[in-house]
Amino acid sequence: MTNKLAVVAIGGNSLIKDDKRVTVESQMAALRETAMHLVDMIEAGWDLAIGHGNGPQVGFILRRSEIAAKVEGMHEVPLDVCGADSQGAIGYELQQALRNEFFKRGIDKKACTVVTQVLVDQNDPAFQKPTKPIGSFMDEGEAKKREKEMEWSVVEDAGRGWRRVVPSPLPKEIIEFDSVKLLLDAGQTVITVGGGGIPVVDSGSGELRGTAAVIDKDFASSLLARSLKADMFLIATAVEKVAINFGKPDQKWLDKMTLAEAKAYLEEGIHFAKGSMAPKIQAAIWYLENGGKHALITNPENIGRALKGETGTWIVA
DSSP: OSSSEEEEEGGGGGGBEEEEEEEEHHHHHHHHHHHHHHHHHHHHHHHEEEEEHHHHHHHHHHHHHHHOOOHHHOOOOOHHHHHHHHHHHHHHHHHHHHHHHHHHHTOOOEEEEEEOOOEEEETGGGGOOOOOEEEEEEEEHHHHHHHSSSEEEOOOOOOSSEEEEEOOEEEETTTHHHHHHHHOOOOOOOEEEEOOOEEEESSSSEEEEEEOOOHHHHHHHHHHHHTTTSSSSEOHHHHHHHHEEETTOEEEEEEEHHHHHHHHHHHOSSSTTTTTHHHHHHHHHHHHHHTEEEEEEEOOHHHHHHHHHSHHHHHHO
């Protein structure tokens, strides 16, 4: 590769522009729009490895599986396979959107998706205390039955019903990393670590097996950026900039943070929500602590302006 390399993490929720329209067609329309901004980066001299979220999409796959099991007696799909399904579907839609944008602009470039496994430690503390809710709401009787028969962890969710919860362990290794690197070196735009990657554990003999867990996609994308020694780690999310004191009278939008400032804000524990911005800041911190150069957080439609220094939040060492 002769261009600069960026790892871009796209939020799964950003693929759904309207909560009332969650069809495949609306997702493809959102990805076509996102592809335009990504190809702008490529035209500006960047090579891209692209990660993406899949939270809502895996939820839909699980829901369809549960309905089919109840109505038609079909088998339910394991969570790791749901992750693989979502990687393939979102990857297909995004690589097609990128290919069509390349074609429109006369760019000689290819995009491909790597269905990616990510190794997690089966002794990660997250496995002892699952916290990530997935799947449909259940009544208490159904929840307790599944807890006993299927060894699920279940919790009551704020009066709305019972849900299954799974662990969210830290990513340790990208299993298909060599393939991703080979494709990038060949000039391809690569879509990888979709949904944080399919979580797998080492059985103890070197063999891998899938596990019912969810990996944070920003953490996995950060690991990818560190492993590739990327020139930039870009997190494309729902907001144009990062704010401290978010939602309060003294809210302040940030154009730039140093690594030290980002760590201090995160440690204060009052600025960034645990389920949204905090993981993004942590992912950027890990990238910069391990030799990364620049991290950027903004929304997809403002990527071009952010790269020109006109918006977005830059985090620098």
